[in-house]
Amino acid sequence: MESRRRIFLRIATLELCERFGFYGLQSVSVLYFVKTMGLSEQGAIMLWGAFSALMFGVPVLGGWLGDRILGARRTVAVALALLATGYTGLASGMGGAAGISLVLAVLVCGGGIFKPNITSLLRHAFSDGDDRLDIVFTIYYMSINIGATIAALAIPFLAVHIGWRASFGVSAAVLWAGFAVSLTLPATTPAPAGATDRRLWLLLAAGIGAAFTLLHYPTLARTCIWIAATAILLIWIVLYRRSAPAWRAGLKLSFALQAEAILFFLFNQQIATSLTGFARDHVAGTIHMAGMDWIVQPGQFQSLNNLWILIFAPCLAALYHSAARKGRPISVPIRFLCGFVLLTGSFILWRTAALAGAAGPVSPWWMVAGYALFSLGELLIAALGLAVIARYAPPDAVGRLMGCFSVLGGLASYLGSLVATDATYGAAGTGTASTAGYAHLFGNLAALAAIVALASALFIPFARRMDAYWRRALLTSPSTDETPPEILP
Template identity: 25%
Template structure:
């Protein structure tokens, strides 16, 4: 079956210009999401005059897990609606508007529980429309076999983390220092800016990418998507997506302790004093995005360069590396726990070192995983399978909240040790079966020269390639 990308405009710096629009839109959306995430658990456990709910740590982490799990579950529905009825571009706009409204509901002074849950609900539904579809559009900018695709997703991933950095600097600071209303409200403003920028430049920079749902895309000038039954190769590739999704549950269940247990641990048991000044707890949520911005260009160039020389590790092997690196990062949390148990407070070094290795693991796994789905998924199921990929995140985030809640019962050291062992074991198993999974991809992850599609009476448009 021929695969194609819709027409895209000219390129800049080796990538289509539309990549940088999607980068910017995702940056503002992530500023909104991570700004709220940095505050959410602290807000729920707070009983101060800033109008927190004063809930227990275990209850707050359970709600945090349910919320973040639903955030990654609804993209399955959003991807299906985009593929069948709305198109990816309209879905992104709808999702952005709903998330903006959700943040503003949370920002209402003296929010009662009913409004609190309503705000979270708007964020969950909005993210369902937004998340899978903007990621799928990144893949739509590149022809099958384009060696730049993994690098493009790493660049896109830097936009995610630039937004996360802004979230800590702006939303976290305003919420922690001046009140929750200011923090949540600034997150809503950030999401609104993302929608405005996307609407202003989408037609100019994205061409036809994401404009029409797949079932009617042929009317826009792009090749029609085949309605034929899936081939054996396509079925094998879908199986690979599901197998890898199972392993990334282990990764994200560990990694997402950053917004829950590690956030609370840093607040209570880490010496945050630097030259006599106490670093706000929410600022530690910026450590990961800072490392992403520093390491992202290195990883992007590494994958692209290795791909050009046909030495790129397979996608399963990269993801196994990610699991092993996040496991090693939790070794430093074991050191932090030992020190805080002995002296009451742990040094900053332990947490920062843990975030460094978590970030390196994230760069091996997350942007590569997004790119992988766009390579392996049949075109007619592209957004829906991207949504399925986020189901793994949904399960992992829910588990992250449940796992973090056990710290009150078993202690941080034993919990960090269990996470270390589980992620190391998962990484070892995935590394062992990586060659088999690579064979089941049937060459979809191999860079190869793109073959231009012949003109059909009209001027050929850049970006339309035959598999």
């Protein structure tokens, strides 16, 4: 039997390839849409917002495709082929609104079906409770950030020095290499016999067609996003009403904590939109470091987010381990509070930089410092929405709530793009927002993060009482034999 180490390395390589393509596109997306589609800055930001929202929604269907039709390994191979085809389309110079919308639709379907199935492959490789699983997922997470960091540094540089098409050609080559690697992985669940191929092509054609329509017609996309949000709210209500009374207190706590986690995606969307625009328009393009002057492209500042995560993640892991060992684990509400305090600090820094930019381009070190606070806040917040679902949701509702969380994350990302356009209003057709516009936007985001932090602080005692009530109800209910996890500190 092939060693798990080799299988894991291949799976991590596939994740690195997919992240390279996505973050490479993100690092230049808004400027690329403006240059090639003739969109305004606002229009380009909202196109990226719609693309991001769809990327969050499609994994719900991608998991079903891998589980029911193709199996995880074949679905991953199909996804990588779609992604490689999409980046090849960008490299070939497909222009105009229709051409780029079609390419983005292909990327949406490829990325959407890739995400749930690559995790499924990893679970298959370590399905027998291997005690190294925590280490495996840690290294796997690092591969995501490594791919993102390399892409955010390389693609903006290549776009300036060798051109848009050639830079996307590099992304296409990386994805085609990933597709070749995926064909060497061992099979998982065999695909059903029969008309699988016909069903697959019909599903992919329908998915690409639907994504193209939503990307090409922004008004329709906005309508569908709000319909999806309303549908998810109804799903939450139905799940709550149908759950056993013992689980309802936990569900209420889960909904409240998920709402905080979902809000993070609104702030995170600023990386590809307003923060990159601010770096392009008002941040000096040269940074002095190690005795040398380094030229930095606007999109390359996005790599700071991943670099700081790589630095801070081991430190936080050690802190969590130490606190748990001392019997004082750091609770989810307190992590949310600290995370949003850090987000508040990051946008206060960026607002200060924008105000200073009225006298001329500001130092890139403002971006470095702001991203340090932002990335540490992200580590405290980002994964906790899924954690509270796993903790408090009834076992038969976890999958549905995970899917709902993903779609709501997409909605928050879309709202983040809508918020980001606030800086560009009044640009007099130049596409360049003033420092006052960015200061206004960053100030509003700092205020919003501070309000969420205050709400988190006020919610902590209520969260503890709700957690305790849920535990008592679960232990005394005759309808369940579930044992609640450790007490919320």
